Amino acid sequence: MRDAGFAIVDYDNGLQLGAMTLSETVVLERFRSRTSANGVLSMFSDGSWSMAGSLQGSNFSPSVALPSAVPLFSSVRGELSVGAFSTAQRGQQPTLELVAQARTHFLDIDRGLWLGGGMARVFDGVQWRTTLVADGTAWLRRGNALFTLSGRPYQMAYGDLLADTEANVEWTQGQATWGATAGVRAGEALRGTVGWLGLSLTVPIFRGLLGTASIGSYPVDLLQGLPGGRYASFTMRLPTSRRVPVPPPLPVPRRTDREPTETLVEGMVLFWTVADSASGAEVLRLRTSGAGRVELMGDFTDWEPRQMRRTPTGVWELALPLAPGEHRFNVRIDGGAWRVPRNVARVSDDFSGAVGAFVIP
Numbered sequence: 001m002r003d004a005g006f007a008i009v010d011y012d013n014g015l016q017l018g019a020m021t022l023s024e025t026v027v028l029e030r031f032r033s034r035t036s037a038n039g040v041l042s043m044f045s046d047g048s049w050s051m052a053g054s055l056q057g058s059n060f061s062p063s064v065a066l067p068s069a070v071p072l073f074s075s076v077r078g079e080l081s082v083g084a085f086s087t088a089q090r091g092q093q094p095t096l097e098l099v100a101q102a103r104t105h106f107l108d109i110d111r112g113l114w115l116g117g118g119m120a121r122v123f124d125g126v127q128w129r130t131t132l133v134a135d136g137t138a139w140l141r142r143g144n145a146l147f148t149l150s151g152r153p154y155q156m157a158y159g160d161l162l163a164d165t166e167a168n169v170e171w172t173q174g175q176a177t178w179g180a181t182a183g184v185r186a187g188e189a190l191r192g193t194v195g196w197l198g199l200s201l202t203v204p205i206f207r208g209l210l211g212t213a214s215i216g217s218y219p220v221d222l223l224q225g226l227p228g229g230r231y232a233s234f235t236m237r238l239p240t241s242r243r244v245p246v247p248p249p250l251p252v253p254r255r256t257d258r259e260p261t262e263t264l265v266e267g268m269v270l271f272w273t274v275a276d277s278a279s280g281a282e283v284l285r286l287r288t289s290g291a292g293r294v295e296l297m298g299d300f301t302d303w304e305p306r307q308m309r310r311t312p313t314g315v316w317e318l319a320l321p322l323a324p325g326e327h328r329f330n331v332r333i334d335g336g337a338w339r340v341p342r343n344v345a346r347v348s349d350d351f352s353g354a355v356g357a358f359v360i361p
Contacts, residue, residue, distance in 0.1 A: 001024070001025040002024050003023040003024075003238070004021070004022050004235070004238060005021050005212075005236060006018065006234055010230045010231070012227050017044045017045050019042045019043060019045070021040060024039050035056070035058075040052045049089070050087065050089040051087065052086070054084065054086075056081065057082055057094075059079070060077055061079070063077045065105075071108055072106075073113070074108045076106050076107070077105050077107065078102070082098045082100050084096070085099070095123060097123075099129050100118045101133070102117070103135075110142070114135075114136065115135075116134065116136070117133060120132075120133050124223070125225060129239070130157055131157060133153075133154040134154065135151065137149070139150075143173075145168045146169070146171070146172065148169075149161050149165075150165070151166075156222065161187050162187045163185070164185050165185075166184075168181050172311075174292070177310075177312040178199075178200070180200075182198075190314075194219050198215050198218075200216075209237070210237040210314070211235070212236075212237070213233070213234050214232070215232045216231060234279030282320055283318070283319050284296060284317065284318050285317045286331065288316070288333065291316070294308040294332070294333055295313050298330070299327055299329070326357055327358055327359075329355065329358075330356060
């Protein structure tokens with residue numbers, strides 16, 4: 001993902017600057033791992049510059065089914081993660097934060113909870129410090145809305161105990177995606193309680209180009225010694241030239257390598273992953289252009305049409321529990337005819353029609 005934008009930032013130290021920003025993000029997701037890298041370059045109106053980068057990796061254990069007597073969640077899995085975060089600015093020493101954490105995820109189709117903790121080793125431009133961190137997040141999906149509530153208590157190297165709590169909501173209306181954030185920090189020495197807010201709107205502009213307008217504030221980064229502030233920004237997500245390979249027709253595609261699989265559907269790309277890091281369920285995704293409504297039905301929905309949710313990047317998705325074995329399904333765009341992907345096995349149903357079929361080993 002590549003973003004370019006402009007922001008006006010009013011820092012807590014009284015400095016107000018405009019900035020042009022360019023951001024590049026790369027994410028690699030596999031069945032039991034996720035790796036992401038991000039870099040941001042900012043050029044400020046006073047001629048200064050800053051760079052920020054991150055590299056994070058997580059490895060997940062297999063999901064374990066919970067007894068039916070356990071309320072709310074159907075499975076549990078573990079995660080080990082490491083991350084590196086760094087900043088550099090003209091005329092100042094660079095900063096570096098190294099974090100290692102372990103988490104336990106409790107999951108269901110439309111909700112989840114994770115709890116964990118670890119240690120951070122931080123260089124704030126002057127000296128190295130060690131910080132103990134913990135985190136917990138609960139999320140809930142309802143229709144086109146996703147709600148999350150996160151807490152992050154930590155102990156600074158000098159012994160001060162702090163806790164950051166943040167609530168987020170993201171919802172889609174038509175082709176627009178709204179986001180809202182509210183957070184509070186309690187226990188910070190010498191400053192008392194600190195709060196922050198944010199609001200964003202993402203809309204498609206033209207041929208895969210997305211625009212995001214944001215306004216809000218953010219707190220001081222006490223670990224790396226970076227100032228807080230208030231901001232207003234506009235960012236464009238630039239379309240990439242990634243080419244989707246089209247494999248030759250197969251009788252029934254099998255996911256024996258447990259990797260994401262892609263198929264072509266007459267101008268649409270349908271793909272799925274075995275386990276999503278957010279929900280722990282099978283996630284069916286559809287990439288298309290110009291669609292206002294996408295529906296999917298199959299034996300795993302009792303042949304009841306289920307509306308897919310559009311993400312800010314233009315991908316439609318639906319999380320469902322899929323048992324091992326053969327499954328049959330069809331896709332419909334904007335109320336049109338039900339379609340079968342070209343390289344998925346085409347079989348007859350009980351009503352002399354045609355459906356697609358795939359196998360989960």
